[in-house]
Amino acid sequence: MADVTLEGILYALSDPVRLEIVRRLTAEGCPLNCQSAAPQNMAKSSVSHHYQILREAGLIRSERRGVEVVNSPRCDELGKRFPGLMKAILTSAETVAKRGK
Amino acid sequence: MADVTLEGILYALSDPVRLEIVRRLTAEGCPLNCQSAAPQNMAKSSVSHHYQILREAGLIRSERRGVEVVNSPRCDELGKRFPGLMKAILTSAETVAKRGK
DNA sequence: GCGATAGTTCAAGTCTATCGAACTATTGAA
DNA sequence: TTCAATAGTTCGATAGACTTGAACTATCGC
Numbered sequence: 134m135a136d137v138t139l140e141g142i143l144y145a146l147s148d149p150v151r152l153e154i155v156r157r158l159t160a161e162g163c164p165l166n167c168q169s170a171a172p173q174n175m176a177k178s179s180v181s182h183h184y185q186i187l188r189e190a191g192l193i194r195s196e197r198r199g200v201e202v203v204n205s206p207r208c209d210e211l212g213k214r215f216p217g218l219m220k221a222i223l224t225s226a227e228t229v230a231k232r233g234k
Numbered sequence: 235m236a237d238v239t240l241e242g243i244l245y246a247l248s249d250p251v252r253l254e255i256v257r258r259l260t261a262e263g264c265p266l267n268c269q270s271a272a273p274q275n276m277a278k279s280s281v282s283h284h285y286q287i288l289r290e291a292g293l294i295r296s297e298r299r300g301v302e303v304v305n306s307p308r309c310d311e312l313g314k315r316f317p318g319l320m321k322a323i324l325t326s327a328e329t330v331a332k333r334g335k
Numbered sequence: 336g337c338g339a340t341a342g343t344t345c346a347a348g349t350c351t352a353t354c355g356a357a358c359t360a361t362t363g364a365a
Numbered sequence: 366t367t368c369a370a371t372a373g374t375t376c377g378a379t380a381g382a383c384t385t386g387a388a389c390t391a392t393c394g395c
Binding site: 168182202 | 370371372373374375376
Binding site: 139148215218220 | 240321329
């Protein structure tokens with residue numbers, strides 16, 4: 134968590150796929166496995182790649198639970214480091230999502 | 235301004251160079267020309283490229299003034315479309331900048 | 336018009352996203 | 366324990382973005 138940077142966060146969220154993943158993870162109350170928060174038609178390898186970037190950026194935490202890996206957002210810790218940042222981005226993302234693309 | 239998207243904004247700001255440019259533009263009260271807000275050692279073509287992306291993302295407005303092009307942030311309009319977004323990002327950027335690195 | 340300054344455009348080289356295929360890890364059942 | 370199924374990861378390879386130098390355009394002052 135020490136080497137979490139603003140550029141890293143913005144870079145990770147600059148990809149529509151990754152932004153949508155984080156949006157879904159935060160919208161749900163409980164952790165989701167990798168594929169349930171990712172686009173349906175995307176290759177598994179691409180999904181895995183995106184999750185790796187999100188992990189390295191410090192945006193999510195992943196944990197193996199049985200046969201699947203469940204992911205949770207790290208909004209609390211991020212909120213301490215960059216107050217209001219995730220909230221603003223996710224609020225905007227929600228607005229866009231509700232606006233219907 | 236109609237086709238300004240959240241992904242476009244985040245993408246534009248995901249590059250450290252572009253984030254720094256926008257940060258300087260907003261920190262200054264008056265518009266700056268292209269090179270005064272960009273890194274010193276960067277090629278002109280690269281600088282121009284970044285400004286183009288910032289313009290297309292709707293983050294800045296450029297206007298030719300004599301021999302130079304001056305740039306201003308479009309925080310007001312962006313604030314209406316995505317409330318709190320730019321403020322949060324720029325606050326974080328300022329924090330990082332003041333933190334020394 | 337000439338030169339100088341400030342940006343833009345263009346083509347080429349280098350680094351990232353995407354995909355399919357092969358691989359690993361875990362579970363549950365025979 | 367062995368087998369099959371499920372969920373992710375890793376690996377090459379291919380198509381797109383960042384950087385740069387060179388050439389080009391636009392504006393100003395002389």
